[in-house]
Amino acid sequence: MRSPLEFIFLLLIKGCLPCAVNEDQQPLETYLLNKMAQSAMASEALPNPNVLLALRLAQDHSLNIERRLLKKLSKDAIDRMKNVKTFSSGHQAACSNPRRVSDENVLLDLVSLLEQKFDMEMKNINNSNNPLTNYYQLGLSVLALCQLQGTFSPSQIADLFSPDEKKYYLSGQFSVDTAALAILAQICVQNTMNDAALVKENRTISANVQWLLKKMLEHKSNRGIIGNMYSTGEAMQALFVADKYLVPGSWNCTQTLATVLSEIPKRTFDNPMAAAQLLPSLWGRTYLDVNRFNCSKDKGDHFTYFAFQQIMPFASQRSITVMYTVTDSYSNRFSESTTVTVPESSVFFRVMEAAQEKDPKKFRFTYEQSQWGPYITSVQDLRADNDNCIYWKLLSGNTPLSKGEDKSEPGKEQMRRKMRRAVGSAREQRKEN
Ligand code: B12
Ligand SMILES: *[C@@H]1O[C@H](CO)[C@@H](O)[C@H](O)[C@H]1NC(C)=O
Ligand SMILES: *[C@@H]1O[C@H](CO)[C@@H](O)[C@H](O)[C@H]1NC(C)=O
Ligand SMILES: *[C@@H]1O[C@H](CO)[C@@H](O)[C@H](O)[C@H]1NC(C)=O
Ligand SMILES: *[C@@H]1O[C@H](CO)[C@@H](O)[C@H](O)[C@H]1NC(C)=O
Numbered sequence: 001m002r003s004p005l006e007f008i009f010l011l012l013i014k015g016c017l018p019c020a021v022n023e024d025q026q027p028l029e030t031y032l033l034n035k036m037a038q039s040a041m042a043s044e045a046l047p048n049p050n051v052l053l054a055l056r057l058a059q060d061h062s063l064n065i066e067r068r069l070l071k072k073l074s075k076d077a078i079d080r081m082k083n084v085k086t087f088s089s090g091h092q093a094a095c096s097n098p099r100r101v102s103d104e105n106v107l108l109d110l111v112s113l114l115e116q117k118f119d120m121e122m123k124n125i126n127n128s129n130n131p132l133t134n135y136y137q138l139g140l141s142v143l144a145l146c147q148l149q150g151t152f153s154p155s156q157i158a159d160l161f162s163p164d165e166k167k168y169y170l171s172g173q174f175s176v177d178t179a180a181l182a183i184l185a186q187i188c189v190q191n192t193m194n195d196a197a198l199v200k201e202n203r204t205i206s207a208n209v210q211w212l213l214k215k216m217l218e219h220k221s222n223r224g225i226i227g228n229m230y231s232t233g234e235a236m237q238a239l240f241v242a243d244k245y246l247v248p249g250s251w252n253c254t255q256t257l258a259t260v261l262s263e264i265p266k267r268t269f270d271n272p273m274a275a276a277q278l279l280p281s282l283w284g285r286t287y288l289d290v291n292r293f294n295c296s297k298d299k300g301d302h303f304t305y306f307a308f309q310q311i312m313p314f315a316s317q318r319s320i321t322v323m324y325t326v327t328d329s330y331s332n333r334f335s336e337s338t339t340v341t342v343p344e345s346s347v348f349f350r351v352m353e354a355a356q357e358k359d360p361k362k363f364r365f366t367y368e369q370s371q372w373g374p375y376i377t378s379v380q381d382l383r384a385d386n387d388n389c390i391y392w393k394l395l396s397g398n399t400p401l402s403k404g405e406d407k408s409e410p411g412k413e414q415m416r417r418k419m420r421r422a423v424g425s426a427r428e429q430r431k432e433n
Contacts, residue, residue: 019253020284021261027281028264032275033058039272040069046370047072050276056290057280075099078108089408112152118145118162122156133386135167139181146188157189158204162213171393171401176219176227176235179212184239186373208247213238217250224256229268229403232260237286249361257282269405273371318344324355326363326379330390333382336362348394348401349374372403 021029036051052069054063078101098110118141124132131138138160145152161167161182168178193202216235220226226235239251239354260269260278268274280286319341327335340354355363367374376392377384384391394401 002372003326009163019257021257021282028261029279031264032269032282033060035270035275036272036279037062037065040065045272046271046369046371049073050371051272054100055277057283057285057287059283077101078103078106079108093231110149111145114141114144115152117141118152119386122160125160133140134170134178135161136175136178136181139178140187142185143181143287146185146192147288152189154189154193154201154205157186158201161186161208161212162204163208167240168212168215171400174215174227176216176231179216180231180234180238181214183209183216183242184234184287187241191288194400202235209242211338213242213245220251223259224252225259226256229260229263230274230277230402232256233281236281236306240281240286243287247392271372274347274403287293313382320344320346322351324363326349330382332382339364345395352376 033055037052038054039045040051047069052073054067055066065210073273099112101108109296109408118138121131121133121138124130142157143352144150158213165174168175175239179198190202190205190209201216216238217224226232236256239246239253257365261282263269269278280289319340320343321339323337323339325335325337338355338358340351340358342350342354349367352363352365356365362380364380365376366378367376371377378396379392383421
């Protein structure tokens, strides 16, 4: 006979079964960890705050790598201030005092800068109903303010992330990434609220989170992908922190985890930014856990960073023909097409280069290096313009590419690749509606 106590004990174990990689799957995780570490060590790479966060949240640490990256990030934050470049609120430096970030002669208080930046965003929303950047970045800012114990008003946050389709849509599509950050930010804020006077705000935040969860899960595929491959990691984090609001049975974490893991060998997450946004969720951890890990308690180098095994590029001699079109569908000034031949499995960028070489007058373009890779800023002389929500959209046929560096699919002789100068962001969307 089983005693009642034993029975309860069994239930507890079941309830605590983590959704995280098991021992057999560890090599996949190590593979991504190394992709990130490699990028953190590369001297020419942009320092990436997401990589530092992911390394911080990892089970195994390499304090050496983390320290080097933190140093680069601090220097980068200062350079940005000197050059009056936009200051990215993602720069929350774990394991150092964010109120005192310095190089030889400058001392920065990142928290007060973050407060100022957030204040400017709120003023802009007050005046024009639009943020200066986008709601994904507002999510990042609130999350950082909340975790670094900056100043913010819970009622303002509750209003900011209210259910409003337009806030969470980017170029006509629900942005799961944005919803995930809004959930993480609001749960963080909710956890800091211990004042009984905030009942109303608390209720509003709960309602916001429930609405966002519902929308997010409406974008879950039957393989468990939430949004697309690149939003699933942060979506998982949001589902972890908001689990008390989840309708039981509405999400199978094991299934989602298995699907994302199966993509790692296909090199879907080789981009260090993609790896960094996915990794914490593989350990069942979230950005809200960052403060729980005390740096001075980590000793030494627990994970072995192995110098990278060069994966041999395909020695394929095959080439494919790609039809490439650039269209200005904003002011309808031109639409140009050409056909280029590139090695099989070339990325889109290679196609653009080939077209530019062939006819620079029609197909010359510029780009900016970003954490995700090259972001296309102009074709001919038509520039993207963040302030006016104009950007170049990458399409295959009529389908937006889910990554900037998408490969041409092998086997398809004819691929239609298009670039469209389009209007699209939460802001412009609003004008249309
Ligand atoms: C907002 C946003 C946009 C906005 C950016 C401008 C704006 N109005 O703010 C718009 C709508 C223009 C946009 C466009 C695209 N985006 Co976008 N975008 C985002 C989002 C939701 C947030 C980015 C952000 O603000 N980060 C925070 C700030 C602090 O970091 P940042 O490095 O300074 O951010 C800049 C870059 O991320 C850059 N950027 C945005 N998207 C992309 C995509 C690529 C490939 C590159 C290289 C850069 C880039 O713009 C940001 C603002 O200046 C992310 C979600 C995510 N998980 O990161 C997707 C995301 C980065 N975008 C993505 C994609 C696929 C695109 C497009 C290629 C879509 C398309 N088919 O046309 C295009 C890029 C085309 C080009 N010109 O090169 C993917 C990238 C996946 C991948 N593996 O490459 C993401 C992860 C969304 C997803 N889950 O699919 N995007
Ligand atoms: C926005 O406007 C409201 C009143 O319309 C005001 O109470 C609030 O302080 C303003 N917020 C900011 C950041 O300017
Ligand atoms: C806010 O609401 C949540 C969920 O209903 C609850 O668990 C929490 O205790 C509340 N917090 C406060 C300060 O009322
Ligand atoms: C969740 O998904 C896993 C893997 O696909 C499957 O084995 C399991 O039965 C599913 N669980 C539920 C409750 O549907
Ligand atoms: C981290 O741990 C060290 C030593 O155990 C302690 O002195 C320090 O105050 C801790 N820091 C935080 C932020 O908890």
